[in-house]
Amino acid sequence: MPKVTILPHPELCPEGREFDNVKTGKNICELLLENDIEIEHACERSCACTTCHVIIRQGFDSLDEADDIEEDLLDQAWGLEATSRLSCQACVADEDLVVEIPKYTINHAREHH
Numbered sequence: 001m002p003k004v005t006i007l008p009h010p011e012l013c014p015e016g017r018e019f020d021n022v023k024t025g026k027n028i029c030e031l032l033l034e035n036d037i038e039i040e041h042a043c044e045r046s047c048a049c050t051t052c053h054v055i056i057r058q059g060f061d062s063l064d065e066a067d068d069i070e071e072d073l074l075d076q077a078w079g080l081e082a083t084s085r086l087s088c089q090a091c092v093a094d095e096d097l098v099v100e101i102p103k104y105t106i107n108h109a110r111e112h113h
């Protein structure tokens with residue numbers, strides 16, 4: 001079963017984390033929240049915001065493709081990259097993943113920048 005590595009994020013998980021033997025099909029946002037990594041999820045995981053944005057640094061191609069709604073939302077995300085996903089719409093597949101939580105969400109960016 002795949003391993004999911006979360007890269008350090010200054011506020012949400014300063015040391016980074018590793019989760020071994022994650023179940024295939026596990027939702028990435030859910031995995032983070034269950035493990036006290038309080039990623040924002042403003043729309044309660046209904047694919048209607050961008051606050052749960054993550055960048056998949058390894059294993060991106062193993063994930064199911066994003067649908068059009070997710071792609072449109074991602075266009076508005078802070079710090080969008082080619083391997084960006086909305087974590088509430090992305091589920092662990094059969095490969096190890098390395099996940100980066102961007103430093104800001106669009107909410108932060110509006111408030112502070």
Ligand code: FES
Nearest residue numbers: 041043045052088
């Ligand atoms: S929590 Fe809003 S799109 Fe993921």
